[in-house]
Amino acid sequence: MxxxxxxxxxxxxxxxxxxxxxxxxxxxxxxxxxxxxxxxxxxxxxxxxxxxxxxxxxxxxxxxxxxxxxxxxxxxxxxxxxxxxxxxxxxxxxxxxxxxxxxxxxxxxxxxxxxxxxxxxxxxxxxxxxxxxxxxxxxxxxxxxxxxxxxxxxxxxxxxxxxxxxxxxxxxxxxxxxxxxxVLPPLRYRSAEHGIRTLAHALCDLVSDIYPALRERGLDEERTGRWRARAEQTGELVTQARTGLRMARESLHYNPRRLFRRGRAHTYFEGYAAVLEALERTLRQVAALTRSLDKWRADEDRYRYGAFLASYADFLESLSHTTRVFADLDEDRLGDQTSQLHQLADEAQNYRRRLAEQAERDDLPLTDPGRPYGVLVIEAARLMEEFQYTCDVLQHHVER
Known part of the structure; x- marks a missing residue:
């Protein structure tokens, strides 16, 4: 038995x-x-x-x-x-x-x-x-x-x-x-893409967790603390992405297969290096955003911050759509993807303007350093700048 x-x-x-x-x-x-x-x-x-x-x-x-x-x-x-x-x-x-x-x-x-x-x-x-x-x-x-x-x-x-x-x-x-x-000398073009995709996935997942909670006003200490910890633990992903890009560049040296891709290799790696740097800065901005949210005090009832949070959620949701495109970055589809990214960046820019207008309508204390409203508005503007810059960089290298 x-x-x-x-x-x-x-x-x-x-x-x-x-x-x-x-x-x-x-x-x-x-x-x-x-x-x-x-x-x-x-x-x-x-x-x-x-x-x-x-x-x-x-x-x-x-x-x-x-x-x-x-x-x-x-x-x-x-x-x-x-x-x-x-x-x-x-x-x-x-x-x-x-x-x-x-x-x-x-x-x-x-x-x-x-x-x-x-x-x-x-x-x-x-x-x-x-x-x-x-x-x-x-x-x-x-x-x-x-x-x-x-x-x-x-x-x-x-x-x-x-x-x-x-x-x-x-x-x-x-x-x-x-x-x-x-005998099939290795070319590591996809290593650069993989690192950027992984970084973008982490960014997308984090932003996608934040904006629904803002709509629900679920800014409890435990949740914001988790966001902050996740944002601060992306350094290893950045290191892996940089290693993948370095290997991809290195695989070109003395490699006869690069002759079949003449005219594309240099711009390819320049563009991806710029995108990686921009995503790294974006992650730092998101980390700053999570720190600001972690300082939020839900007992500030004398301010009408519900509409402000909803506008911020709309803005972050629009950015999450952009990060999904970066998470699916593909050299063979870069032309279509860059066009899509610019459309999404324009939409996010509109939501960012609505957010600033909402903060003014609600007469929130934007200049009070003890409250997060002004910092959150500034972080939204910085995030938008980084996303717009990333899209522009990719577009520039695709057109070269």
Whole structure:
């Protein structure tokens, strides 16, 4: 009986894992994204390692043929630019490590004190900032070189084996870069879009939570505190968006596929960078708005603020429509989307004017620093400026 229960529990778990695996492969085969990039990186790494092994083992008959495929895989970075950068640093680190061993080995000998000295010098050189993340390879290369040096039987054999290490590393790095450049070199255009979409989604969700509560006058301390906390926690999303934009720009360097998009790449990234900066400023303005709402006092009955809140809700709702367009930003539809954004910006501008007029009609204490009315009106004007600027920037780069 217990076995039957255990079997019933195991089968759904396996079914769930298989379903997740199928979905993962479906995303990898069906659309661009992390899954497809992972599959391509593995396939290209396998190809580069195999070619490097064939050359080093079957053609050169090297004594340490694994250096070539190891090097090919090590520098198989996501972008062509990173492959070139890391391969140059890696080759420099290996050459430095082998040179340290060659110099100290011939001067001091193959004893333990010599190894300690090699380790000391190699680890010190590995701290050189110019080597970046490849600094640790100085010591690795020096240790392998020391092992090769000790096992060699003659001075000529020692020199030959140390030189072979450098040759194998050069072969591996060259094959890795060549495969990455010629076999579907990655272009990360969509990384920039994804970051902006994520940021716009967060902005849209927050604004869409605020304006219904304003209509209902539901400005209790708990709710406004949550808004304020959400607005202040968007820094990580901004960082992710900037990383996505940087990767998208970086993927163009030395990438032959950019030739098929000549004339679009520069304006594309300029426009998206400006949109990202504008959205970041908009989020700061929304954060300031939530702080003002968090200071609201619902017991101010002597002021007729109901109509003012309703007008503010209309304004924020119009802005939420704009953020939904940014959350669905697509390079292939930018022309239509920018036209739609300008129409929505005009509507939001009208609601912003009505808000200011409503505040004047209700004779609210806009100049009283102890009450939020004046600050809220100012925040509405600033928000409108940022949204209008974002739309104008996108329109400008689409027309170029």
């Amino acid at each position: 217990a076995g039957e229960v255990s079997g019933r529990r195991t089968r759904p778990a396996r079914t769930g894992r298989m379903a997740r695996v199928r979905r993962w492969w479906g995303r990898a085969l069906g659309s661009e994204g992390h899954e497809r990039s992972t599959v391509l990186l593995i396939a290209k790494g396998t190809l580069a390692a195999t070619i490097a092994w064939v050359i080093s083992y079957h053609l050169l008959h090297a004594q340490s043929p694994a250096f070539a495929p190891f090097s090919a895989v090590l520098i198989m970075q996501v972008t062509v630019y990173q492959s070139l950068l890391q391969s140059s640093r890696y080759v420099g680190a290996v050459v430095a490590g082998v040179a340290v061993q060659a110099a100290l080995g011939f001067l001091v000998g193959p004893d333990v004190p010599a190894f300690a000295l090699v380790a000391l010098v190699a680890l010190t050189i590995g701290r050189w900032p110019a080597l970046g993340s490849q600094g640790s390879q100085v010591a690795t290369a020096a240790f392998f070189a020391f092992s090769t040096y000790v096992s060699a039987t003659s001075a000529l054999d020692k020199v030959t084996q140390l030189g072979q290490i450098i040759l194998l590393v050069l072969i591996g790095c060259g094959i890795g870069v060549l495969v990455n450049v010629t």
